[in-house]
Amino acid sequence: MSKDTIILGIETSCDETSVAVVKNGREVLSNVISSQIESHKRFGGVVPEIASRHHVEQITYIVEEAMAKADIQVEDVDGIAVTEGPGLVGALLVGVNASKALAFAWDKPLIGVHHIAGHIYANHIVEELDFPLLSLVVSGGHTELIYMKEHASYEVIGETRDDAVGEAYDKVARTLGLPYPGGPHIDRLAHEGKPVIDLPRAWLEEGSYDFSFSGLKSAVINTLHNAKQRGEEWSKEDIAASFQASVVDVLVTKAMRAAEDKKVDRLVLAGGVAANKGLRAELTEACGKAGLKLTVPPLELCTDNAAMIASAGTFLYWNGNFADDRLNGQAGLLLK
Amino acid sequence: MNILAVDTASYVMGVALLKDGNPLGEIVTHQKKNHSVRLMPAIRTLFSETDMKPGDLDRIVVSEGPGSYTGVRIGVTTAKTMAWALNIPVIGVSSMEMLAQNARHFQGVISPFFDARRGQVFTGLYRSEGGRIIQEEEDRITMHKDWLQLLKEKEEPVIFLSPDIGQHASLIKEELGEWATAASSIGNLPRPLELAAAGMDKAPGDSPHTFSPNYLRMAEAEAKWLKANKKNKED
Numbered sequence: 001m002s003k004d005t006i007i008l009g010i011e012t013s014c015d016e017t018s019v020a021v022v023k024n025g026r027e028v029l030s031n032v033i034s035s036q037i038e039s040h041k042r043f044g045g046v047v048p049e050i051a052s053r054h055h056v057e058q059i060t061y062i063v064e065e066a067m068a069k070a071d072i073q074v075e076d077v078d079g080i081a082v083t084e085g086p087g088l089v090g091a092l093l094v095g096v097n098a099s100k101a102l103a104f105a106w107d108k109p110l111i112g113v114h115h116i117a118g119h120i121y122a123n124h125i126v127e128e129l130d131f132p133l134l135s136l137v138v139s140g141g142h143t144e145l146i147y148m149k150e151h152a153s154y155e156v157i158g159e160t161r162d163d164a165v166g167e168a169y170d171k172v173a174r175t176l177g178l179p180y181p182g183g184p185h186i187d188r189l190a191h192e193g194k195p196v197i198d199l200p201r202a203w204l205e206e207g208s209y210d211f212s213f214s215g216l217k218s219a220v221i222n223t224l225h226n227a228k229q230r231g232e233e234w235s236k237e238d239i240a241a242s243f244q245a246s247v248v249d250v251l252v253t254k255a256m257r258a259a260e261d262k263k264v265d266r267l268v269l270a271g272g273v274a275a276n277k278g279l280r281a282e283l284t285e286a287c288g289k290a291g292l293k294l295t296v297p298p299l300e301l302c303t304d305n306a307a308m309i310a311s312a313g314t315f316l317y318w319n320g321n322f323a324d325d326r327l328n329g330q331a332g333l334l335l336k
Numbered sequence: 337m338n339i340l341a342v343d344t345a346s347y348v349m350g351v352a353l354l355k356d357g358n359p360l361g362e363i364v365t366h367q368k369k370n371h372s373v374r375l376m377p378a379i380r381t382l383f384s385e386t387d388m389k390p391g392d393l394d395r396i397v398v399s400e401g402p403g404s405y406t407g408v409r410i411g412v413t414t415a416k417t418m419a420w421a422l423n424i425p426v427i428g429v430s431s432m433e434m435l436a437q438n439a440r441h442f443q444g445v446i447s448p449f450f451d452a453r454r455g456q457v458f459t460g461l462y463r464s465e466g467g468r469i470i471q472e473e474e475d476r477i478t479m480h481k482d483w484l485q486l487l488k489e490k491e492e493p494v495i496f497l498s499p500d501i502g503q504h505a506s507l508i509k510e511e512l513g514e515w516a517t518a519a520s521s522i523g524n525l526p527r528p529l530e531l532a533a534a535g536m537d538k539a540p541g542d543s544p545h546t547f548s549p550n551y552l553r554m555a556e557a558e559a560k561w562l563k564a565n566k567k568n569k570e571d
């Protein structure tokens with residue numbers, strides 16, 4: 001009889017302190033998420049120093065709660081997986097140093113996980129991944145197309161050259177006077193409006209899978225400004241719908257083209273912006289037409305959480321890919 | 337009592353072990369290098385060199401600040417998480433009180449400090465009484481010039497201890513003249529065995545869960561926000 005693998009995952013890369021217990025990479029025994037969003041709202045964005053302070057205050061409570069909810073003992077834990085980057089360095093350091101302390105105190109192996117790998121593996125919790133596959137990663141800090149030929153192997157084939165999708169959403173939301181975080185508000189308004197404004201789509205050079213959203217963001221601001229000078233006004237709903245149509249068009253078109261070029265038959269969506277209903281709908285339709293299998297994680301696995309880190313970490317554990325005591329938090333860690 | 341002491345509040349990094357209340361060993365470096373990368377290797381090395389195991393510990397003592405926010409957080413996160421994992425208490429000692437231990441034999445007042453940029457220092461005032469260090473003025477962040485003025489009014493000898501002494505020495509001399517005493521180069525450096533000893537007699541708090549650094553200062557964004565909102569209310 002083969003033994004189960006139980007990994008304790010820890011994620012503190014931004015403003016959620018999260019700890020999870022995952023069995024065999026897929027079965028979530030617990031996934032506790034303590035969000036600091038209320039603390040950062042009044043600043044209109046995440047303040048790194050405040051995020052770091054919250055993580056220190058929360059970390060042991062959340063570990064305790066995750067283990068209690070999973071109903072496991074220290075002896076049951078096979079390894080400790082932690083997000084080592086990318087993210088806010090001060091925030092990452094809390095998770096990394098707490099994980100090293102646990103690994104030392106309990107004599108367990110330590111595993112460093114790339115945050116984006118975690119987002120991709122949120123899909124593995126939903127449905128067993130098969131390869132090769134293509135992942136579209138969309139979040140506040142990332143917009144990437146990643147090709148995977150097997151587990152724990154990543155090839156970044158396209159990425160944003162300026163703003164990440166989530167960043168563009170937040171900036172446009174601010175222009176429209178919507179509260180932080182703006183993504184969900186724009187998504188909601190977009191469904192009430194019509195994409196009547198013709199906003200640009202940055203296709204970049206022929207064949208490129210890269211993205212660019214800063215021009216789109218400026219176009220929205222200019223459109224608003226020009227309308228105001230003429231004494232006209234666009235409805236917020238129509239602006240949101242037009243902006244979202246442009247973003248989704250580029251994301252879906254590039255993802256589908258990459259899927260075809262790379263000859264994959266599975267696409268997985270990952271990252272906080274995967275919660276966007278407009279994007280989900282368009283991608284589902286496009287994949288249906290192209291005969292591609294599509295996995296989209298449920299909302300609670302799209303946003304930052306430790307279950308995804310534990311899941312990705314399980315494959316590193318099985319591969320014997322451990323970190324040592326020198327593991328560090330790295331703001332700009334590359335996915336390899 | 338078996339104690340692990342951890343200090344990462346300044347660029348000095350120190351870890352020490354006491355066994356049955358006696359010094360067993362310490363590792364200290366005085367270089368500006370990454371605490372996050374180096375702390376756990378130092379802890380593991382010290383345990384293996386002294387044949388100790390994490391399970392042998394009765395408590396963990398840590399310098400709780402003031403000091404570098406990131407530095408203090410690395411030490412405190414490590415200490416509190418390890419203490420929770422081992423089900424033992426974590427004890428915080430002021431990083432100023434820790435440094436003040438170095439002047440146990442000084443007749444007068446003791447002013448340990450860390451540079452806090454833009455002319456400011458983290459500091460506090462201590463005195464040695466019967467070989468024990470007691471606090472005379474609360475730890476604080478202040479303009480160094482203002483602090484030196486306050487010390488001058490005391491009209492008694494002051495010894496200054498700081499790993500950042502170099503950049504402050506001339507100001508101290510200027511403001512306090514003959515009242516100021518300089519520590520030896522070794523006396524300026526926080527020592528983890530002193531931290532362990534200082535934490536031995538202290539009563540632990542409720543639980544490692546509630547233990548967090550003593551920053552002595554709000555996050556800058558928060559301070560600005562409060563200021564702006566107070567102003568809005570007054571307008």
Ligand SMILES: [Zn+2]
Nearest residue numbers: 139271272304
């Ligand atoms: Zn994320």
